[in-house]
Amino acid sequence: MQPAPLHADIARGPEGGRAFWLTAADGVRLRLGVWPGPAGAKGTVFLLPGRTEYIEKYGPAAADLAQRGYAMLAVDWRGQGLADRLLDDPVKGHVVNFTDYQLDMAAVCQAAEVLDLPRPWFILGHSMGGAIGLRALMGAHPFAACAFSAPMWGIGLPALVHPFGARIARALNDTAFALRYAPGTGPQTYVFRDPFLDNKLTTDPGMWAFMVDQLAQAPALMLSGPSLRWVTEGILECAALAALPAPDLPCYTALGGLERIVDIPAVERQIARWPKARLDRIASAQHEVMMETAATRAHFYDACAALFDANRG
DSSP, rough: OOEOOHHHHHHHHOTOOOOEEEEOTOOOEEEEEEEEEEOSSSSSSEEOOOOOOOGGGHHHHHHHHHHOOOOOEEOTTTTSTTTTOOOOSTTBBBSSSSGEEEEEHHHHHHHHHHTTSSSEEEEEEEHHHHHHHHHHHHHSEEEEEEEESSSSSSSSOTTTTTTGHHHHHHTTSSSSSTTTTTOOOSSSOOHHHHOOGSSSSSSSSHHHHHHHHHHHHHHGGGOBBHHHHHHHHHHHHHHHHSSSSSSSSOOOEETTTTTOOOOOOHHHHHTTTTTTTEEEEEEOOOOOOGOOOOOHHHHHHHHHHHHHHHTTO
């Protein structure tokens, strides 16, 4: 591992944050951010970001988790943040195969071993990171418990299309259209394209301004719409995960009452068949619970910490 840049000035994380370059098994370069937490940290939370996101966005999460006794790491997945971009158009989100993200997870776990980060380890996955995290829990893994925020266990599709989503995805996956922007998206990033008053991410104007300001100050972190291939791969991965048994692991999942991005019934079905899982519906929250009002954020992190505290061994 080599040192990597960390925009600590815009991250609002606790003192002592560091970043490292990692290399996945297929040669793709990733970026890892680590905040050590307090002395004698109770464990390490693996923050798994969503699509378009980057390490610095979760500086406040690191601060909130440090207040509750935990160290935290976050990763720039392949194709976003300062990790290697995968297409000539660097702001188009893309992945060749959704399971490629498991190569990134393996590199992160290996780095956590090398850095000897405090144990036990816990997953906290948001949106796309929820799908990546759930897949990582389906086999042998080093985690003691898991938490999710609006996990992408299903992609919201029009009602008429939804029953045929996987079939359509397979048909489109290797066509000439696969590298085009998905319908309804384009090269402008969401927080610059849509106004706060109609956004689908947060009800908190301060956190909205935080996200806008970060990308204005560090435009290299920016990612915009996904490729059609990313969408089809995401649909197929969600279908594959839904066919597998739930992990034998304690789980807390939060879902905003104003959620308009992920497929809510898919989240409900996954929790219903997961004996050790609990679904928390936060009525006033939108998609990004960790970017919501201070009261919502405190509620969420208190619930995560309670789960982690109860499963430290």
